[in-house]
Amino acid sequence: MDTTFALEMEGITKTFPGVKALDEVTLRVKPGTVHALMGENGAGKSTLMKCLFGIYQEDRGIIKLKGKEHRFKDSHDALNQGVSMIHQELSNVPERSVAENLYLGREPLNKIGLIDHKKMNDETRSLLENLEINVKPEVRIGSLSISMQQTCEIAKAVSYNASVVVMDEPTSSLTDNEVQHLFKIINRLREQNVAVIYISHKMEEIFTIADEVSVMRDGQMIGTYDVTEMTNEKLISLMVGRDATLRFPEFKSKVGEVLLKVENLSSPNPRSFQDVSFEVHRGEILGIGGLVGAQRTELMEAIFGVRAIREGKIYVDGDEILNMTPRKAIEHGIGMITEDRRGSGIFPLMDISNNTSIASLKEYLNKLHLLKHKEMKEESVRYNKALRTKTPTMETLIQNLSGGNQQKVIISRWLMTLPDVLIMDEPTRGIDVGAKYEIYQIMGQLVEQGKAIIMVSSEMPELIGMSHRVMVLCSGKCTGVLDKSECTQENIMRLATKFM
Amino acid sequence: MEMKKLLKDSKKVATQYTTWVTFVGLLLLLSILTNGQALRWGSIRNLLIAESVRSFAALGVGMIIITKGIDLSIGYVVCLTASVAASFAQNPDYSSAVYAGQSFPLIIPIVAAVAAGGLFGLFNGYLIAYGKLPPFIATLGSMSIAKGLQLIYTKAAVVGSLNQNFKNISQGSVGPVPNLIIYVAIAAFIVWILLKHTRQGTHFYAIGGNAQAARVSGINVERDLMMVYFYAGLLYGTAGTLLASRLGLANSLTANGMELDAIAAVTVGGVSQNGGVGKVSGMMVGVFTMGLINYGMSFLGVDSYYQQLVKGFIIIIAVYFDMKKYARRA
Numbered sequence: 057m058d059t060t061f062a063l064e065m066e067g068i069t070k071t072f073p074g075v076k077a078l079d080e081v082t083l084r085v086k087p088g089t090v091h092a093l094m095g096e097n098g099a100g101k102s103t104l105m106k107c108l109f110g111i112y113q114e115d116r117g118i119i120k121l122k123g124k125e126h127r128f129k130d131s132h133d134a135l136n137q138g139v140s141m142i143h144q145e146l147s148n149v150p151e152r153s154v155a156e157n158l159y160l161g162r163e164p165l166n167k168i169g170l171i172d173h174k175k176m177n178d179e180t181r182s183l184l185e186n187l188e189i190n191v192k193p194e195v196r197i198g199s200l201s202i203s204m205q206q207t208c209e210i211a212k213a214v215s216y217n218a219s220v221v222v223m224d225e226p227t228s229s230l231t232d233n234e235v236q237h238l239f240k241i242i243n244r245l246r247e248q249n250v251a252v253i254y255i256s257h258k259m260e261e262i263f264t265i266a267d268e269v270s271v272m273r274d275g276q277m278i279g280t281y282d283v284t285e286m287t288n289e290k291l292i293s294l295m296v297g298r299d300a301t302l303r304f305p306e307f308k309s310k311v312g313e314v315l316l317k318v319e320n321l322s323s324p325n326p327r328s329f330q331d332v333s334f335e336v337h338r339g340e341i342l343g344i345g346g347l348v349g350a351q352r353t354e355l356m357e358a359i360f361g362v363r364a365i366r367e368g369k370i371y372v373d374g375d376e377i378l379n380m381t382p383r384k385a386i387e388h389g390i391g392m393i394t395e396d397r398r399g400s401g402i403f404p405l406m407d408i409s410n411n412t413s414i415a416s417l418k419e420y421l422n423k424l425h426l427l428k429h430k431e432m433k434e435e436s437v438r439y440n441k442a443l444r445t446k447t448p449t450m451e452t453l454i455q456n457l458s459g460g461n462q463q464k465v466i467i468s469r470w471l472m473t474l475p476d477v478l479i480m481d482e483p484t485r486g487i488d489v490g491a492k493y494e495i496y497q498i499m500g501q502l503v504e505q506g507k508a509i510i511m512v513s514s515e516m517p518e519l520i521g522m523s524h525r526v527m528v529l530c531s532g533k534c535t536g537v538l539d540k541s542e543c544t545q546e547n548i549m550r551l552a553t554k555f556m
Numbered sequence: 557m558e559m560k561k562l563l564k565d566s567k568k569v570a571t572q573y574t575t576w577v578t579f580v581g582l583l584l585l586l587s588i589l590t591n592g593q594a595l596r597w598g599s600i601r602n603l604l605i606a607e608s609v610r611s612f613a614a615l616g617v618g619m620i621i622i623t624k625g626i627d628l629s630i631g632y633v634v635c636l637t638a639s640v641a642a643s644f645a646q647n648p649d650y651s652s653a654v655y656a657g658q659s660f661p662l663i664i665p666i667v668a669a670v671a672a673g674g675l676f677g678l679f680n681g682y683l684i685a686y687g688k689l690p691p692f693i694a695t696l697g698s699m700s701i702a703k704g705l706q707l708i709y710t711k712a713a714v715v716g717s718l719n720q721n722f723k724n725i726s727q728g729s730v731g732p733v734p735n736l737i738i739y740v741a742i743a744a745f746i747v748w749i750l751l752k753h754t755r756q757g758t759h760f761y762a763i764g765g766n767a768q769a770a771r772v773s774g775i776n777v778e779r780d781l782m783m784v785y786f787y788a789g790l791l792y793g794t795a796g797t798l799l800a801s802r803l804g805l806a807n808s809l810t811a812n813g814m815e816l817d818a819i820a821a822v823t824v825g826g827v828s829q830n831g832g833v834g835k836v837s838g839m840m841v842g843v844f845t846m847g848l849i850n851y852g853m854s855f856l857g858v859d860s861y862y863q864q865l866v867k868g869f870i871i872i873i874a875v876y877f878d879m880k881k882y883a884r885r886a
Contacts, residue, residue: 362772383774392772400772403765405832414762415773417755426753469773 060123062087062251063139063220068107068117077103078114081277083270085220087122088249090242092262092283095272095295096515101255104272105222109141110134121219132161140218142209144225144348150198155180157197158212183215187241203230210241221245222253227261228348239265257347258553259288271295292545296517304521305493307500311524312338314374315508316390316477318359321368329355329532332368336477336508341499343523344512345548351532352512353395356479360385360392372477386415391470395481395512397459401466404455408447411454411465412436416472439468443498460491467498478502481512496522516545531555574877575826575838579845586852594855601734607847608736609634609802609811611840612795613818614825615747616788618839621822622751623784624764624831625684625691630792630815632702633676635808637796639706641669642715642806645722654715662721669800670793676702677789681782699815706808716805726801736798740840743791748836750787760784765832820867821846824874828881846870 063085070078078100085091095101106112108119110128119126121137128134131141148157155177156163164179166172180193189207197205206226213221223242227235242265245252254266262269262283269286271278271294278294316336323329329351336342344352357363359370361380370377372388385392394400403411413420413432420428420435437450445464447457454462463483470478480499484492499509499522513519519526526538528551535551587595613634617627643654644665650656676698683694728735751757759780762770771777795814800806825842827834849870853863 360772381774382772383776386774394769394772400766400768403762403769403832405765405828405830406761410758410761414758414770414775417758421755425755426749427755427758429753 060087061085061120062122063108063253064118064120064123065104065108066118066120068104068114068119070103070107070112070114077275078107079275081117081272081275083277084280085251085253086268087219087251088246089267090246090252090254090265092266092269093253093255093272094257094262094269094291096517099272099295100275101272102224103275105141105224105253105255108134108220108222109139135216135218138217138219139222140213140216140220141222142206142213142224142226144228146202146205146209148197148205148209150196152197153194154184154191154197154200154208155193157208158183158193158215184211187211187214187244188237203234206230207234207237210238214241214245218250220251220253222255224255225257225348226254227256227258235261259291259549260553262291263288288546303493303517305497305500307497307504309339309500309503310506311340312506314338315372316359316510317371317374319369319371321355321358321370322366323351323354323358323532324364324366325354327532329358329529332529332532332534334527334534334537336510338476338506338508339503340524341503341509341511341522343519343526344510344529345516345519345526346529346552348514349531350529350552352529353481354532355529356392356481356510356512357394360390360479362392386473386475389474389476390479391415391473391475391477392479393463393466393470393481393483395485397462397466397486402454402462405453407451407453408440408445408457408465409433409436409450412439412468412472415469435472436468439471440465443468443471444494458491460487460495463487463491463495467495471502475507477508477510479510479512482514483511484513484515484518516548519548520544528552575824575841575845578824579841579848582845582848582852586848586855589852589856594852599851599855601732601737603844603847603851604737604740605734605802606851607843608740609795609799610814610817610821610847611740611843612743612791612798613814614821614839614843615743615836616791617815617818618822618825618827618834618836619747619751619760619784620691620788621819621827621829622764622831622834623760623781624767625781625784626819627680627695627785627788628692628815629676629680629695629699629702630818631811631813632699632706633673633789633792634796634799634811634814635806636676636702636706636709637669637673637793638800638803638806638810639710639715639796640672641665641722641797642718642800643709644668645718645800646715647717647719650717652713653717654710659719662725665722665800666725666797669797670790673789673791673793673796674786675789676792677786678782680789681785684785685778685781703808710806710808712808714805714807715800718800718804723801723804726798736802739794739798743794744836744840747791751836756780756783761832763831817846818843820871820874823871823878826878828878829875830879 061084065081065083068078068081081104093101103112107114110130110133126137128137149160158180159176164172164175177193184191189211191200191204191208197208210226226238230238242252256262266283268280269283270280273295314335315338319333321329321332332355346352354363358365361382361384370380372390377384377388403414413436417427420432422428433450443464445461445468447461454465484495503509511522520543524540526543526548528535528548530552535554538547613630617630620627644660646653648657648659680695680698683689684691726736730738751760759770759775762775763777763780767777799811821842822839823829824845825838827839849867850863853866
């Protein structure tokens with residue numbers, strides 16, 4: 057085998073305001089191997105790959121391809137140098153054809169500088185045939201199933217003739233058969249001496265396909281190991297690293313009567329959640345686990361009235377609520393902190409004070425139905441102080457705060473509505489370790505006050521460390537509810553991959 | 557060191573209060589160029605009167621732009637409402653009156669015009685909020701509909717010979733202050749209360765800033781969106797009434813192009829095209845800034861062709877700085 061590495065990343069350091077995302081990380085990948093990159097969410101895998109792909113610029117460190125040093129200014133540059141990447145989220149143009157998507161930004165031109173559609177379609181066809189992907193180049197990519205679109209992205213990554221291909225959770229939306237097909241493609245790449253970096257949380261996949269595995273934790277590289285010398289347990293302990301319980305505050309809450317009850321809730325979309333039932337009690341944190349695509353967010357949004365339901369019942373405090381809307385949900389004491397803080401959380405150009413009070417304006421009207429600005433502000437200050445939001449002034453625009461502080465403002469917003477049940481969808485996503493712990497403390501205090509929390513989380517330790525019970529979804533169906541004593545990574549994973 | 561800080565502070569003030577700085581700067585420039593001639597009360601008064609009708613349109617579209625919408629129908633809706641108002645205020649002995657031989661109490665033209673404006677607002681608002689049409693397209697359609705209705709209603713004729721009572725609505729004054737200026741002040745005050753001191757006004761900013769977050773926060777996005785177009789429609793109806801009263805007639809050319817003037821004015825006044833940002837004070841200053849530019853150039857004898865050119869550049873520069881100011885961090 058060739059002795060030079062296909063890729064060497066040495067001493068990569070990357071700091072974001074307030075967070076050291078990567079700390080002297082070194083990764084070496086041999087050509088013709090599949091190299092698994094593992095670690096909890098937030099360990100720095102994605103940041104490392106974004107540095108490799110030129111999306112982020114590392115502060116320090118060297119990237120070498122086949123022994124030659126490179127510095128990528130952007131992803132276009134990386135692609136030209138033979139590094140391609142399949143992102144976790146689809147990044148295609150749904151209204152254009154498969155071929156147009158594959159050749160986006162590098163369309164073949166004819167003599168007079170117009171796009172040569174025939175050549176583009178022919179090349180796409182032979183590429184797809186070569187990979188045994190059964191799709192016509194002319195079809196609109198948006199009309200394909202999500203998993204087929206994902207397969208096309210894989211074909212696109214391959215089509216750059218890259219020497220390094222990064223796959224970031226490529227199987228999160230694939231079925232079992234499709235995963236087998238993907239593995240075939242990966243094996244073919246391996247034969248062609250391509251280095252594949254494979255990011256996945258699914259242990260079985262790692263053991264099936266990978267040759268080597270590197271484990272990251274808290275922005276540091278723990279080590280690189282031969283997969284043959286690894287076991288499931290060993291890998292998990294490397295990833296988690298330390299005693300999982302120490303990272304979560306102690307809280308003593310009394311679990312009381314049922315506050316929210318959901319019966320046989322089904323989405324009008326057959327691929328989304330179906331026939332889900334559960335209860336949350338006063339003083340309880342119910343964790344919702346599952347993989348990407350398990351429809352957890354969709355279920356939560358339906359309960360909060362953002363999404364439609366086909367059938368099923370929602371009871372708050374024993375009363376059935378029909379035609380749920382966010383307004384009704386708030387009136388009945390439900391609050392929801394959404395997963396997508398930028399997209400559906402913050403009002404970027406409003407100040408902290410207004411961002412906090414926006415969901416409770418009704419409570420601050422005088423006799424003339426005009427807003428009581430002074431009281432609104434005082435209350436906003438009170439909540440943000442209690443949550444220790446760090447901001448220069450209350451008039452600072454929320455877009456100028458760090459992610460963790462934005463999240464605290466949004467938690468303040470919902471606490472101000474005095475909810476009984478708080479739905480928190482990925483409450484600590486994109487937040488540094490210190491702020492995370494503070495948010496866990498807030499959650500503990502809330503349940504100690506007798507409120508109920510439903511927490512959707514993709515971070516295993518968070519689910520296990522914070523929840524009284526964990527309900528696991530897989531492909532939109534509830535595959536089980538685990539009590540505190542049964543909450544282990546393995547049990548959750550087993551339920552989360554039940555239909556895969 | 558002191559100097560540096562002063563410079564930095566003044567720079568900060570300048571970016572924060574671009575609108576005011578521009579306005580005061582123009583005022584100073586004009587007074588220097590004309591040795592103070594252009595800024596006598598008489599001239600200022602004329603400027604205020606000339607811009608008053610546009611102020612109503614600007615207040616309406618200003619609110620709409622705060623919700624991240626746009627309204628292209630303003631010009632023809634004002635034209636239609638002016639024609640409606642005029643048709644109910646013609647002298648009964650005028651032989652080619654729309655309702656020849658009939659006379660109506662003074663309240664009728666006002667109510668009819670404001671109602672017509674409100675109906676158009678509801679129509680636009682319904683299409684945009686519930687029909688999910690892009691505001692640009694919905695109001696482009698209703699612009700043509702308004703024009704068509706105006707032509708049908710007036711049979712493309714001038715609606716003239718208006719009675720004196722109706723003309724007095726806009727042509728009178730209270731002491732030295734013309735009626736029109738009082739109306740503008742009242743309208744601006746009401747819109748200020750709405751935007752600054754009511755739930756719905758706060759919701760407008762929220763919807764323009766992040767509609768999805770607004771929905772999750774329990775805001776009835778559809779209803780509020782429909783209402784903003786409705787309120788704007790009422791303001792256009794008022795503008796139409798006052799315009800007919802001031803001109804003493806209405807025809808198919810009345811208020812043509814007012815949408816562009818109004819949109820330009822509020823943009824210069826700091827209402828962001830990205831939604832979620834804007835103040836009544838800014839809208840008003842924007843209107844008078846644009847008015848000042850027109851008036852100043854006329855006063856200095858600049859050819860009207862060039863005025864058009866200068867106006868175009870000012871709009872582009874204003875939006876350019878607006879986009880830079882609120883550009884999302886990558």
